[in-house]
Amino acid sequence: MNGPATFSESEIFSPYEDSAATLAKHGKTFNWARRFLGKENGDKAAQLYAFCRYLDDLADDGLAHGHARIEAMQKKLSGDTIAPGQMDEFSRFLDFANNNQLSLPALNELLVGLVGDREPAELQSEADLLCYAYRVAGTVGVLMSSVLGCHDEDAFAHAIDLGIAMQLTNIARDVAEDARMGRRYIPADWCADLSAAEICKAAADDTETEISHLVQLSLYRLLRLADKYYASGFQGLPYLPTRARTAIAVAGRAYQAIGHGMRHKNFHSWSSREVTGTATKIVASFSALIDVRFRYTKKVKHASELQKHLIGLPHVRSSHC
Template sequence: MHDKPTPLGCDPADLAWVESTVKQAGTSFAAGMRILPPMRRYGMYAIYAFCRVVDDIADGNTPLAERTKGLEDWHQRVAELYAERAFPPTEALDRVLLAAINFFSLQQADFDAVIDGMLMDTQTAIVAPDEKTLDLYCDRVASAVGRLSVRIFGDSSENGNAVAYHLGRALQITNILRDIPEDAARGRLYLPADLLERFDVPKDPVQALFAPGLEQVARVMAARAQDHFRTAFATMKLCQPRSMLAARIMGASYESILKALCKRGWGASVLRNRPHTSLIGKAKWFALSYIP
C-alpha cells in the first residue's frame, strides 16, 4: 500500500507550517489562495510565508544591524535554494519553497527583489520618496510577489507579467493609502514628494496627517491605483481565465478597500477610521471573479 502523494511532494508537517502561517496572518488574500488546486495553493502559501517572514524581520524592533543581517541571510538562503545543493534544506519553509521553485520555475530575481524591498524599509525610513524610488519600492515589495504568483497560478507569459506589474502596484498603493497613520507612527510617509509639494503637505509624517492638502494627494494616488486595477483586470482577459481566477479575487477584494477609502476620505477627523467592506460586497467580488 502506497502513501498518498502530497502537494509538491512535501512532508505534511512542512505543508502544515506554511498553511498555519497564512491562517494566523488573517490575510485578505486567503480567499484567493483557498480556491486554488492543492499544488498551486501550497505554492502560494509558501510565497506568502516567505513574504511574511522577511516583512517581520524588516518591521521588527531589533537593532538595525540585526534586521539587515536577517534580510541578507535570506539572500543567502535563497541563493542556496537555487544552487541545487545535494543536501536538503533544514527549515520547513525552505523545503516547501524549494519544491515550489522547482515545480513552477520561479525566478530567483523575484525573491531577491522582495528582500531588497524590505531592505529599503530598514536602511532608512522612507519619507516622501521621489516617484522613481516609490515605483521601485512598489515593484519590489508587490509586483515581484505578483511575478512569483502568476507563475504559480499557471501563466508565465508577458501578459501574466503585465498583470503582476499593474496589480502589484494597485495593491501596494492601496496599502499605502490605508496605512498612512500607522506608517506615520513609525516615521514613514510613502506619498511622493512632488504631490506633497503641489498640495502644500509637510513632508514630516506626523504633520502631514493634519494638512488639508492630504485629501488631494491621496485622491491623486487613489486614481493612480484605480488605473492600475483597470489595466490589470483588462489584461487578465488576455490570459487563460482559469489561471487568473485567484488574481481576480485578490484584486477585487483590494479594489473594494480602495473604494471604501475613497468614500471615507483622508481628512484628519476620519483618517484613523479603518474602512469596512460589507459581507455582501465580499460575496459580489467572489461572484464577479468567475467572469472570464
C-alpha cells in the same frame, strides 16, 4: 553591529510552518480568494504568502536579527556560502521556488525592497513610489503568476501592475500607521513634503487642518493611480489558467474595494485602517466573476507607459508585444 549575527533559521521560521493558518490569520482577503483556486494551487499560493509574510516580519524587526537574515538570503541567492544551519529554511523555500520555476531575480528584488525599508521612508517622487511598490509587491505578482502555472513574460507585465496596485492601496490604507513608524510613502511633491511626524499629529486631531487636507488630496491621487494599475492587472487575467483567473480577479476586486471604501467616505477616516467585511467581499467576487466571463477574455498589449520608471528591473521591458 559588532559582528555577524548568529541565528537558527528553523527556530524563527517555525511559526510559519502552517501556511494555511498564516494566510487565514493575516491575509483575510487573499484567504477569501484562495477558495477559488482548488487545493493544489491554493496550498502553493498559501506557501508563497506565508513566506512573504515571514519576510515582512523580518523587515519590520518583528523577528530576531531581521535585516541580517534578509541580507544573508541575498548573499545565498548571489552564490555565497552560508554557514550550515543558518539558512536551512530559506534553502527549503528555494527548493519550492525551483520546483515552481519562480524567478530568482524577482525574489532578489523583493529582498532589496525589504532591506531598503530599514531606513524611515520619505519618498520624493511618483517614480520613487512606483519603484518601491514594484520591489515589495510587483515582484510578488511575478512570483504568484509562476506559482499558478503561468510563466509568460507578457503575463508578468500585468502581474507586476496588479501587485503595484495592491501596494498603493496598502499605502493609502496604512498612511497613519506608517507615519507612526516614521514612514511616509506619499511622494513629497504630492504633499508639500509633509513629515511623518506632521501626518501623525494630524491623524490624532479630529479637526480639519491644512495638513489633513493635504493627506486627503494625496490619498485621492494615490488611489486614482492605483486604479490605473488595477485596470492593467486585470487585463492579464486571460494569461492564467481558468481557476486562477477567478481567484486573482476576486483578490484584486476585493483589494480595490478597500480604496473605494476610503473614497466613498471622502477620506475623512484616513487616520484609521479601512477594512472590508464579508458583504464587500461577496460583491467583489460577483464583480470578479463578471470580469472573467465577459470583460477580460482576450489578451491585450500591455501599456508600457505604466512601467517607464521601472526599466532595467527584472521582467520589465521598454515595450510589450
